[in-house]
Amino acid sequence: MTQRKPIRVGIMGFGQTGRQIYQLAAASDDVEVVAIADIGKPEILHYLLCSEGSDPAQHRLDGNFLANDRFRARLMEIDSPAEMPWDIFGVDIVIDSTGKYRNRNYMEDHLGNGAPRVLLRTLPTDHIDRIVISGINEASASVSDRMISAGSATTSALALLLDSLSGSFEIECGSMTTVHAFTSDQALQDYAGSDFRRSRSAAKNIIPNSHEASLWLGKVLPQFEGKILTSALNVPVQEGCLLDVNLVMKDDSVDAEAINNAMRAAAAAKPGIIGAVEDPIVSSDVIGSSLSLLYDTKGTIKAGHNTIKTLSWYENLGHAARLLDVVRLYSSLDAQKEAA
Numbered sequence: 001m002t003q004r005k006p007i008r009v010g011i012m013g014f015g016q017t018g019r020q021i022y023q024l025a026a027a028s029d030d031v032e033v034v035a036i037a038d039i040g041k042p043e044i045l046h047y048l049l050c051s052e053g054s055d056p057a058q059h060r061l062d063g064n065f066l067a068n069d070r071f072r073a074r075l076m077e078i079d080s081p082a083e084m085p086w087d088i089f090g091v092d093i094v095i096d097s098t099g100k101y102r103n104r105n106y107m108e109d110h111l112g113n114g115a116p117r118v119l120l121r122t123l124p125t126d127h128i129d130r131i132v133i134s135g136i137n138e139a140s141a142s143v144s145d146r147m148i149s150a151g152s153a154t155t156s157a158l159a160l161l162l163d164s165l166s167g168s169f170e171i172e173c174g175s176m177t178t179v180h181a182f183t184s185d186q187a188l189q190d191y192a193g194s195d196f197r198r199s200r201s202a203a204k205n206i207i208p209n210s211h212e213a214s215l216w217l218g219k220v221l222p223q224f225e226g227k228i229l230t231s232a233l234n235v236p237v238q239e240g241c242l243l244d245v246n247l248v249m250k251d252d253s254v255d256a257e258a259i260n261n262a263m264r265a266a267a268a269a270k271p272g273i274i275g276a277v278e279d280p281i282v283s284s285d286v287i288g289s290s291l292s293l294l295y296d297t298k299g300t301i302k303a304g305h306n307t308i309k310t311l312s313w314y315e316n317l318g319h320a321a322r323l324l325d326v327v328r329l330y331s332s333l334d335a336q337k338e339a340a
């Protein structure tokens with residue numbers, strides 16, 4: 001049998017997510033990062049990469065290339081998809097993890113510059129070919145998809161929870177609040193931005209924020225279209241997020257233990273994506289987890305006749321791992337097409 005060629009990935013935006021993708025690719029045997037576009041200087045990007053992870057010595061800066069024992073990635077100081085010559089690097093797919101270029105026009109710029117596909121690290125702002133949440137709707141992916149989103153870490157966690165429970169129970173409606181680590185678009189000190197509350201210091205406030213998951217959930221789980229409210233509280237924690245979901249169940253007889261058992265079964269059915277924890281953990285305990293949803297069985301409570309409150313944990317690393325799952329999914333669709 002012929003050995004499959006490694007998947008050649010380009011990354012735009014070498015921030016937390018971009019670096020996590022790079023580290024996961026370096027530890028893999030099937031994905032190579034061949035080009036990286038970022039507004040940061042190569043020395044600084046290399047320095048940030050080395051400040052994370054257990055083996056900084058494996059990452060070398062060779063001129064404008066970031067190198068490890070498996071691949072070399074050309075670092076390009078470029079700030080716009082329209083400027084990045086992906087065709088030179090022969091990429092199979094580009095992951096846009098800037099968080100800046102979320103609409104079709106920018107995605108078309110990536111495609112126009114030679115990226116056969118572009119995968120957004122976050123939710124889009126307009127309609128694209130597909131939103132793929134690993135563990136839920138991989139089967140909907142088509143080899144013809146060009147503009148794809150892997151949702152967001154929060155959207156994935158919520159969708160996985162709802163999908164797992166809706167297999168056993170009827171859910172009328174619900175609400176989600178993510179108690180979220182601060183993100184790099186927040187200011188450490190009070191600093192005038194485009195949003196009132198997000199102009200306040202991330203380091204010392206609980207900051208209420210809207211969350212877009214409700215706008216896109218129906219694309220992945222149509223039965224929940226318009227049924228789940230979503231919001232966020234950004235808190236002064238650097239990593240580790242908590243998904244607090246309240247669900248109104250159709251059936252009054254559902255109790256906390258039945259919910260816990262359904263989530264334990266989901267964890268057994270989707271290892272590596274969903275987990276269930278019985279210990280009384282806190283947010284720092286989830287740092288380093290590459291799961292997309294770690295269900296907290298101690299957090300399940302029933303209120304009144306039919307309201308169930310749940311808690312689940314997740315962190316950004318799980319989302320970086322799911323982005324690579326989606327990269328592999330499309331590579332396997334290409335391989336099937338070639339073999340046909």
Ligand SMILES: NC(=O)c1ccc[n+]([C@@H]2O[C@H](COP(=O)([O-])OP(=O)(O)OC[C@H]3O[C@@H](n4cnc5c(N)ncnc54)[C@H](O)[C@@H]3O)[C@@H](O)[C@H]2O)c1
Pocket residue numbers: 012013014015016017018037038039040078079080097098099100121122152153181183184185316
């Ligand atoms: N990490 C999270 O928990 C989280 C959660 C929700 C949303 N997000 C959003 O997702 C996006 C990516 O997340 P992240 O944590 O990796 O962010 P990050 O800020 O760590 O990384 C973004 C990277 O993109 C680069 N960049 C910014 N503008 C660019 C441009 N015009 N051209 C090229 N590169 C550019 C930055 O230099 C940085 O390296 C951000 O917008 C973030 O707000 C992140």
